[in-house]
Amino acid sequence: MNDMTPQTVTDAKKRYSAGVMKYAQMGYWEPDYTPKETDVIALFRITPQDGVDEVEAAAAVAGESSTATWTVVWTDRLTNCDKYRAKAYRVDPVPNAPGEFFAYIAYDLDLFEPGSIANLTASIIGNVFGFKPLKALRLEDMRLPVAYVKTFQGPATGIVVERERLNCYGRPLLGATVKPKLGLSGRNYGRVVYEALKGGLDFTKDDENINSQPFMHWRDRFLYCMEAVNRASAATGEVKGTYLNVTAGTMEEMYARAEFAKSLGSVIVMIDLVIGYTAIQSMAKWARDNDMILHLHRAGHSTYTRQRSHGVSFRVIAKWMRLAGVDHLHAGTVVGKLEGDPATTKGYYDIFREERNPMALENGVFFDQDWASLNKMMPVASGGIHAGQMHQLLTYLGEDVVLQFGGGTIGHPHGIAAGATANRVALEAMVYARNAGRDIWNEGEDILRDAAKTCTPLKQALDTWKDVTFDYASTDAPDFAPTPEVSA
Amino acid sequence: MTETADDTAPRPETVDLARAFEESGTREVLRELDEEMIGLAPVKSRIRETAALLLVDQARRRMGLATETPTLHMSFTGNPGTGKTTVALKMASLLHRLGYVRKGHLVTVTRDDLVGQYIGHTAPKTKEVLKKAMGGVLFIDEAYYLYRPENERDYGQEAIEILLQVMENNRDDLVVILAGYADRMDRFFESNPGFRSRIAHHIEFPDYTDAELLQISEIMLSEQNYDFAPEARAAMADYIALRRQQPHFANARSIRNALDRARLRQANRLFAEAKGPLGARELSTITETDLRASRVFRGGLGTDRARMAQAAE
Amino acid sequence: MRLTQGTFSFLPDFTDEDIRLQAQYAIDQGWAVSVEWTDDPHPRNTYWEMWGHPMFDNPDAAAVVFEVNECRKEHGSKYIRVIAFDASPGWESIRMSFIVNRPAEEPGFRLVRQEGEGRAVRYTIQSYAADRPEGARYA
Numbered sequence: 001m002n003d004m005t006p007q008t009v010t011d012a013k014k015r016y017s018a019g020v021m022k023y024a025q026m027g028y029w030e031p032d033y034t035p036k037e038t039d040v041i042a043l044f045r046i047t048p049q050d051g052v053d054e055v056e057a058a059a060a061v062a063g064e065s066s067t068a069t070w071t072v073v074w075t076d077r078l079t080n081c082d083k084y085r086a087k088a089y090r091v092d093p094v095p096n097a098p099g100e101f102f103a104y105i106a107y108d109l110d111l112f113e114p115g116s117i118a119n120l121t122a123s124i125i126g127n128v129f130g131f132k133p134l135k136a137l138r139l140e141d142m143r144l145p146v147a148y149v150k151t152f153q154g155p156a157t158g159i160v161v162e163r164e165r166l167n168c169y170g171r172p173l174l175g176a177t178v179k180p181k182l183g184l185s186g187r188n189y190g191r192v193v194y195e196a197l198k199g200g201l202d203f204t205k206d207d208e209n210i211n212s213q214p215f216m217h218w219r220d221r222f223l224y225c226m227e228a229v230n231r232a233s234a235a236t237g238e239v240k241g242t243y244l245n246v247t248a249g250t251m252e253e254m255y256a257r258a259e260f261a262k263s264l265g266s267v268i269v270m271i272d273l274v275i276g277y278t279a280i281q282s283m284a285k286w287a288r289d290n291d292m293i294l295h296l297h298r299a300g301h302s303t304y305t306r307q308r309s310h311g312v313s314f315r316v317i318a319k320w321m322r323l324a325g326v327d328h329l330h331a332g333t334v335v336g337k338l339e340g341d342p343a344t345t346k347g348y349y350d351i352f353r354e355e356r357n358p359m360a361l362e363n364g365v366f367f368d369q370d371w372a373s374l375n376k377m378m379p380v381a382s383g384g385i386h387a388g389q390m391h392q393l394l395t396y397l398g399e400d401v402v403l404q405f406g407g408g409t410i411g412h413p414h415g416i417a418a419g420a421t422a423n424r425v426a427l428e429a430m431v432y433a434r435n436a437g438r439d440i441w442n443e444g445e446d447i448l449r450d451a452a453k454t455c456t457p458l459k460q461a462l463d464t465w466k467d468v469t470f471d472y473a474s475t476d477a478p479d480f481a482p483t484p485e486v487s488a
Numbered sequence: 489m490t491e492t493a494d495d496t497a498p499r500p501e502t503v504d505l506a507r508a509f510e511e512s513g514t515r516e517v518l519r520e521l522d523e524e525m526i527g528l529a530p531v532k533s534r535i536r537e538t539a540a541l542l543l544v545d546q547a548r549r550r551m552g553l554a555t556e557t558p559t560l561h562m563s564f565t566g567n568p569g570t571g572k573t574t575v576a577l578k579m580a581s582l583l584h585r586l587g588y589v590r591k592g593h594l595v596t597v598t599r600d601d602l603v604g605q606y607i608g609h610t611a612p613k614t615k616e617v618l619k620k621a622m623g624g625v626l627f628i629d630e631a632y633y634l635y636r637p638e639n640e641r642d643y644g645q646e647a648i649e650i651l652l653q654v655m656e657n658n659r660d661d662l663v664v665i666l667a668g669y670a671d672r673m674d675r676f677f678e679s680n681p682g683f684r685s686r687i688a689h690h691i692e693f694p695d696y697t698d699a700e701l702l703q704i705s706e707i708m709l710s711e712q713n714y715d716f717a718p719e720a721r722a723a724m725a726d727y728i729a730l731r732r733q734q735p736h737f738a739n740a741r742s743i744r745n746a747l748d749r750a751r752l753r754q755a756n757r758l759f760a761e762a763k764g765p766l767g768a769r770e771l772s773t774i775t776e777t778d779l780r781a782s783r784v785f786r787g788g789l790g791t792d793r794a795r796m797a798q799a800a801e
Numbered sequence: 802m803r804l805t806q807g808t809f810s811f812l813p814d815f816t817d818e819d820i821r822l823q824a825q826y827a828i829d830q831g832w833a834v835s836v837e838w839t840d841d842p843h844p845r846n847t848y849w850e851m852w853g854h855p856m857f858d859n860p861d862a863a864a865v866v867f868e869v870n871e872c873r874k875e876h877g878s879k880y881i882r883v884i885a886f887d888a889s890p891g892w893e894s895i896r897m898s899f900i901v902n903r904p905a906e907e908p909g910f911r912l913v914r915q916e917g918e919g920r921a922v923r924y925t926i927q928s929y930a931a932d933r934p935e936g937a938r939y940a
Binding site: 160163164167168169170171200219223226227230231233234235236237238239263264265355373376421424425428429431432435436437451454455 | 802803805806822845885891892896897898909910911912924
């Protein structure tokens with residue numbers, strides 16, 4: 001690779017004479033560059049068109065995501081252009097993927113506006129993804145320097161304070177998405193919320209596309225849901241919540257809905273990823289100012305996160321959302337119906353919940369990342385999970401997670417409250433067993449069967465869903481398998 | 489909620505005591521005790537007997553022949569410096585390996601750690617100590633000071649009542665060892681029958697012989713990378729014989745103190761005499777003069793002080 | 802009504818051995834365990850009465866069971882919970898909390914509605930037991 005690599009043109013007269021020049025020659029390829037502690041680093045997976053050299057392709061990505069245009073411009077010389085040029089400094093072939101390369105690119109901190117995901121993403125995933133010399137391009141990971149992390153608010157509430165507000169410690173939280181997604185009237189919708197919360201769940205949830213439709217306008221939903229929440233709270237002595245989706249067509253309308261939710265005493269509101277980064281940051285600020293937990297449903301993410309060759313990895317979205325300031329974000333279940341292998345999912349969960357992420361290639365985490373005391377995000381696991389998987393869920397996902405059983409609650413043969421109770425008993429029995437030192441991975445089914453002896457709803461749940469699994473190959477597994485030493 | 493293993497596991501038909509002896513690590517602890525501690529033959533044999541008893545009890549419980557946790561509280565009597573604390577440490581480790589205490593740590597206290605200064609102070613203090621010792625062994629040194637019959641309002645009585653209660657109700661949670669001089673312990677048990685009935689094992693610690701103390705002194709020195717010059721060893725033997733007849737003799741503890749002072753004199757001597765560079769040899773040798781300079785060879789550690797101490801008692 | 806706050810409320814009531822196992826887990830995580838009681842179990846009553854300080858230096862959970870039983874002697878007709886505090890960075894909060902004692906009768910809570918503008922209703926939750934003065938709420 002080195003023999004073929006074009007050298008940077010250092011003679012200023014040649015470098016800035018009008019015309020077209022290779023990106024690598026313009027200074028966007030600096031193999032000797034050592035990233036500064038304050039640099040933003042992006043790792044791209046690049047698939048160059050046939051005949052395009054990978055170094056030139058990496059340099060082009062660096063150029064197009066920072067200062068370059070297709071031709072030389074003399075106005076570069078009016079700037080401190082060496083500083084503003086992004087630098088591709090390392091290109092590695094992707095293991096077992098011919099034609100694909102990992103390109104490491106460093107960006108000076110001054111290229112970005114403080115506290116703006118919109119500005120960060122406009123550079124890093126702006127023009128560059130449509131660039132012709134590349135067949136495909138994927139943003140795999142980013143290293144965000146502490147100096148930049150500190151310009152963001154971070155999660156409005158965070159795991160610690162969320163638990164303190166809910167008065168709930170030591171076990172995963174339980175939730176359910178109200179089903180059917182569409183068509184229930186406000187009154188019928190509130191019934192589902194009441195039954196599920198009274199039966200033992202901590203949360204219920206609007207689905208992503210429940211906003212304000214002819215069958216149920218938003219105020220109706222909010223009013224009936226909050227009656228259900230308060231009734232359930234009085235029936236159990238617990239703090240309960242329902243994620244009221246305030247997603248709407250304008251910022252003004254979202255604020256109006258969030259204010260109404262607050263006036264009714266809701267502890268949590270919800271938005272969809274499709275409202276955009278700026279709207280998310282605005283709602284995070286509103287949530288911090290109004291003591292509200294902010295749930296984000298990652299609606300739409302699979303359009304760009306799922307395919308391995310092109311788009312943006314979910315781990316990058318997770319990092320952006322921790323900066324942007326949401327409290328809850330869906331992050332996969334491993335065992336349910338939606339995408340996610342165990343190793344990659346662990347990488348996401350670590351990004352959500354840890355103070356500091358060390359590099360972990362086996363989990364798809366390419367950089368050490370320090371979160372500079374930004375609050376932790378609560379991951380949400382939902383989609384095709386049921387009580388019979390409790391031992392797997394607790395093992396894979398740990399304790400600080402919301403487990404959402406939608407169908408697994410509402411589809412219970414003896415009703416919604418029975419479904420909720422089954423889930424709560426299964427969860428508590430599993431946490432109890434783990435704490436008591438039992439091997440829940442191997443003894444999980446026995447533990448559940450024992451718990452079902454004193455809980456008929458759990459027995460019914462186990463019988464109903466005993467054979468349901470979703471065992472498909474993942475489309476987004478890590479590229480690096482752990483060596484035996486690492487996994488031991 | 490809890491299902492203990494005993495409810496479900498089938499009972500064995502036979503037991504292999506030799507294997508239990510090996511696998512529980514009992515053998516290992518007894519070997520350490522033998523190797524690390526000089527003399528103490530009667531103590532060692534009592535501990536060996538206790539270990540055997542506990543192994544058999546364990547086997548009986550596994551076969552369903554016994555259910556109650558045996559009373560394990562003990563008294564260690566003997567003069568100061570006869571190895572009571574060190575043996576208590578070994579005992580804690582033995583009880584832990586045999587599964588009679590869950591953690592196996594040793595908490596050592598005296599009256600001051602248990603008894604408070606004013607009303608309402610004693611119960612929390614005693615409970616705090618008991619809680620710290622739970623899962624392990626509580627060693628109460630000079631336990632008889634808890635009981636002061638001359639003072640009716642003494643708070644020691646309150647500590648005694650709590651101790652007795654916990655010794656009875658929490659037999660699974662901790663083992664109490666009461667320690668002190670044999671005669672005073674006897675009197676203490678006479679006036680506190682509650683204690684006597686709750687102590688299952690009495691172990692007496694004899695004084696060390698002169699030969700044993702000499703051996704101990706050599707081990708203590710070598711642990712600190714020192715040794716005796718040939719004529720110093722004889723001086724140490726003389727020292728031991730003389731010291732035993734003087735007041736406040738405390739067996740191994742007196743030896744440790746004597747060696748500490750000898751090292752001090754050695755250091756001073758090296759400063760005074762040294763004319764050139766010193767080698768490792770000189771720096772680690774205790775000579776006869778370092779020992780013979782002791783007041784023990786001149787009639788004792790101040791007979792005045794001994795008389796004052798007696799008057800105070 | 803059964804108050805279902807805490808880590809384990811849907812399991813059968815805890816025996817001393819259950820308490821010991823779970824408290825030992827907390828101690829082994831390096832958390833300080835404490836005992837608290839109340840006769841006002843409102844879901845937002847954050848501060849139950851402390852039964853002594855958190856136990857920072859007790860290696861064995863028998864100490865927790867001991868204090869729970871001491872607390873029961875005085876407050877056996879009320880709610881008692883065991884709480885574990887984690888002082889490690891990024892947490893500095895409670896990591897576990899479970900009820901170990903309940904009143905024989907749990908009267909539960911009344912939901913008070915205040916009709917407001919439009920169709921909005923303000924809800925307040927009141928413990929039936931709290932109608933009586935502190936100390937006289939449970940038999």
